Amino acid sequence: MLGRLLGHSPGLWHGVARLVLCPARAAGSKAKNAQDMALQTADPGKEAFRNERRPTNFDKKVLVWSGRFKKEEDIPRHISSDVLNTARNIVRIKVCYIMIALTVLGCVTMIITGKEAVKKDQTLLRVNAEKKAKWRAEVKKSQEAAVGKSQ
Numbered sequence: 001m002l003g004r005l006l007g008h009s010p011g012l013w014h015g016v017a018r019l020v021l022c023p024a025r026a027a028g029s030k031a032k033n034a035q036d037m038a039l040q041t042a043d044p045g046k047e048a049f050r051n052e053r054r055p056t057n058f059d060k061k062v063l064v065w066s067g068r069f070k071k072e073e074d075i076p077r078h079i080s081s082d083v084l085n086t087a088r089n090i091v092r093i094k095v096c097y098i099m100i101a102l103t104v105l106g107c108v109t110m111i112i113t114g115k116e117a118v119k120k121d122q123t124l125l126r127v128n129a130e131k132k133a134k135w136r137a138e139v140k141k142s143q144e145a146a147v148g149k150s151q
Contacts, residue, residue, distance in 0.1 A: 065091055068083065
């Protein structure tokens with residue numbers, strides 16, 4: 001029956017359903033539009049100042065490095081928070097990719113140096129044993145020198 005009244009139009013059905021099912025949401029959107037209109041009629045030359053801020057020098061570098069702008073001079077005086085958040089997310093992803101590449105490079109380097117050490121038979125156990133033997137020899141010499149002075 002409601003379909004016949006609305007003429008089988010899905011767009012009208014959604015509009016009516018929104019008003020019937022969520023009257024507060026529909027009134028809120030009308031109030032928001034009314035606020036925007038009031039701001040624009042109060043000072044017609046000025047846009048509604050929503051979520052805009054001045055970018056800092058670091059923000060400008062982030063915007064350039066993310067590829068949003070070509071040069072720092074191209075960046076407008078005020079930008080929205082959404083643009084800045086998107087640029088920060090892009091830079092965050094790029095930094096993560098760089099860290100992943102450096103980690104893989106470090107792992108490959110450690111594998112190569114480990115294989116070279118195995119070829120030279122230079123294991124960690126052997127290196128530690130040689131160090132401890134050297135320290136024991138130094139301690140023994142210092143004890144012999146101390147005993148020689150005391151006599």
